[in-house]
Amino acid sequence: MTEEKRATTSTARLQVLLRETLTDRHCRRWVKELEGDASRHLDQYADASSDRHARMVELIRKQLGLTTLRYQTLPDMVSAIGLPREKLCTYCWNGEALHEEG
Numbered sequence: 265m266t267e268e269k270r271a272t273t274s275t276a277r278l279q280v281l282l283r284e285t286l287t288d289r290h291c292r293r294w295v296k297e298l299e300g301d302a303s304r305h306l307d308q309y310a311d312a313s314s315d316r317h318a319r320m321v322e323l324i325r326k327q328l329g330l331t332t333l334r335y336q337t338l339p340d341m342v343s344a345i346g347l348p349r350e351k352l353c354t355y356c357w358n359g360e361a362l363h364e365e366g
Contacts, residue, residue, distance in 0.1 A: 294320050312337055 295309055296302035298319055308316040312335065325333035338357040342349045353362035 291320070294323055298323060 291309065292302035292306075295304065295306065298316070299305060305316055308314045309320050311317055321333055321335065325331075336344075338354055341357070342352060342354075345352060351362075355361050
């Protein structure tokens with residue numbers, strides 16, 4: 265692996281780690297506000313089709329003063345980019361890193 269590619273990969277992994285930490289911390293804050301406990305029903309809050317997810321998004325929307333808010337799903341993101349899913353890193357959606365050959 266070249267130095268440039270190694271640096272890019274390391275930077276990307278650091279960005280994912282920071283994003284996950286911030287996202288987890290912020291989502292838990294809203295879950296705590298809705299549930300009274302930041303660790304309850306996390307799988308349901310992560311499921312875009314659940315009522316709990318809808319309640320959390322509505323709370324975030326109101327707190328940010330937005331008229332609408334919707335999070336992009338993995339299939340929508342793949343469709344928007346137009347590349348095959350196996351060519352994309354989807355780690356922040358499903359924990360699957362892009363597997364490099366060689």
